[in-house]
Amino acid sequence: MINKVGQIMLYVNNQDEAVNFWTEKLGFHVISEENNGPMRWIEIAPTKGAETSIILHNKELIAKMSPGLNLxxxxxxxxxxxxxxxxxxxxNKNVKVGEIVNMPAGRVFNFADDEDNYFAVMEKK
Structure with a gap:
């Protein structure tokens, strides 16, 4: 039975720029980086002990390896x-951010990475 979300795959056009965005602008940490031939994946997380991490994959390479995969x-x-x-x-770091809005579950805003992928942040105290 599944008991937690381990990793989330994020397919990006430029892995190095994506790492810079997540680490320099959002304060994430590089947990690991693996290379296997042309395949490279970089694991990032908001803290070093986080239970869930994001894996940055090369979108073009994954599209060639797995046609039909939702990227x-x-x-x-x-x-x-x-x-x-x-x-x-x-x-202040020139990240594209939306306005803070009040939702039933709490206050939230969205932001975009350098490839215009949008994500959301909710306030949890």
């Missing part, structure tokens, strides 16, 4: 404790 961006919701501070920090 769309997963709809991810991250949690943060101080939404106002995070929103301001990302804005």
């Amino acid at each position: 769309g961006t997963p709809s991810l919701m991250f949690f943060a404790e101080d939404l106002d501070q995070l929103h301001g920090d990302l804005s």
